[in-house]
Amino acid sequence: MTMSSSVGVWVLVCAISSHLSVAQDLVAVTVLYRHGHRSILDPYPTDPYRNESFWPVPFGELTNIGKNQHYALGKWLRQRYTSFLSRKYMAKEIHIRSSNYDRCLMSAASNLAGLYPPEGDQIWNQALNWQPIPIHSRPKAMDGMLALEKPCPEYQRLQKEQLNSNYHQKIIAANSKLYVYLSEKTGMKIKDFIGANDIYDTLLVENQSNYTLPEWTQSVFPEKLRQQAVIRFEFDTHTPQLAKFGVGQVFDRILTQFDSRVKNLTFPKFQMLSAHDTNVFNVLNSLGIPNLEMVPYTGMVIFELRRNSYGKYYVDFLYKKSDRAELLTIKGCETDCDYDRFKAILKPLSSIWREGMLKAYK
Incomplete structure (x- = not known):
């Protein structure tokens, strides 16, 4: 790993099971995940499966397997945050931003189907156990946060x-x-x-x-x-300077959300970022996670802002790549990383776009 040791991260030898309830001191959450299973992106010239007829969906699109993977992840999120998120969809509680690729948009929709099955007066069709929930996106050429295709x-x-x-x-x-x-x-x-x-x-x-x-x-x-x-994958955030562009806007968004919740400003307490393995890898690599492997489908990083009984704020950082979410410890912090210390660690990696971020989620 080549990032500065000041932002190194060591895996804490413990894991949080998917059914573990969340404490009532939770203040805000950001999750960033990879889309589900897809078809190939671009076959090579001698590829025996280069004809699209071999695939159930066009190149790069989400498969039924991928839809089910994210539906299951949505149910996992519902179970974990059942005491934090209202069971009924509340627009002021959650904001969903997706990379403007079909596989990411469809993953977000599948995930939300598991997270928010309609209840009570939100049941709008008795034959359909689903409800429409807004998913926000930007044209790829204007997206420097998730699609990472904004010219720079x-x-x-x-x-x-x-x-x-x-x-x-x-x-x-x-x-x-x-x-x-x-x-x-x-x-x-x-x-x-x-x-x-x-x-x-x-x-x-x-x-x-x-x-x-x-x-x-x-x-x-x-x-x-x-x-x-x-x-x-490591190349994109190989140095702190590269990381500012590869993942800086994600960190900006997290800090903006957390700062807003600490100051009781209007900002959703839960934000969901539907993206790619590149995005998840960039977060992990820029924070110095050792022994990195490729990010699997639905691989997800979780940032949780909490407040203890003394009114102090701290952050927990987790990585979910199977049925368990692994609790990580940022170097220089305890497991429950002091929020001011957390901000100081992220500051060198923050991008130049933070101004106006409060308006960006709308």
């Missing part, structure tokens, strides 16, 4: 500079034979870990979808390509 010359400059650094050039040189092999077998020009990650993603989804992979993949999949994928 400075971020692109920093990425190019980092790609040409000794650290990453050594990685590229050490794996040159792998890139040549992949280029020969896939019909694509693979020149670095970025291209290798694209191949890994395609093979991983095909393998998860029970397709037989070509024989040539046996020598590189999964482990060699998985290593390339981890390098690729």
Whole structure:
């Protein structure tokens, strides 16, 4: 891990089970999760499954498996926050923001179906155990928080500079034979870990979808390509400067929500961010989580702002990648991280866009 040790994080040896009730001192919550299972994004030229007819949905779209995964996650959230969120949907309590990709929007809708099954006067159709709940988004080209496609010359400059650094050039040189092999077998020009990650993603989804992979993949999949994928994902927040662009707006949004709740300003106490593995990985990597693996479908980070009996505010940070949410400890803090200390740790990673954030959720 290359981030400054001042923002390092160690995993606390404990886990919070999905049925554990939440204490009444909870003040605000932000959850950020990856979408559910999808079809492949972009097949390589020699891919035997490159024809879209092999897939139940168009490339990059959420499958029925993915819908069920997020419906289950919504029920998990309902169980965990049953004493915090009203059982009936209350617009002032929760705000949902999604990356403007179908798979993320559909994941959010599936998740909300599990979180807010209609009750009482919110049952609007007796034959349908579902209710419409607003999901907010922005055009991809205007989204620098979740889709991360808003043009930013400075971020692109920093990425190019980092790609040409000794650290990453050594990685590229050490794996040159792998890139040549992949280029020969896939019909694509693979020149670095970025291209290798694209191949890994395609093979991983095909393998998860029970397709037989070509024989040539046996020598590189999964482990060699998985290593390339981890390098690729780590790249986006490899330095604090890169992290400011890769995850800074997410941290800004969390701090704005938490500050607003502490000051009793109008802001939803629960915010949900429906996004990608990149976003979840960026949060974990920028906070220095060791031994990172790829973020699974529905992988989720949770930030909880709490208040103790003395009126002091603190933050709990969790990562859910299975049926259990793992409690993490930020270096320099106790398990219940003092809120002022939490803000000081996040400040170097906060982006330049925080002004006006109070209006951004509307």
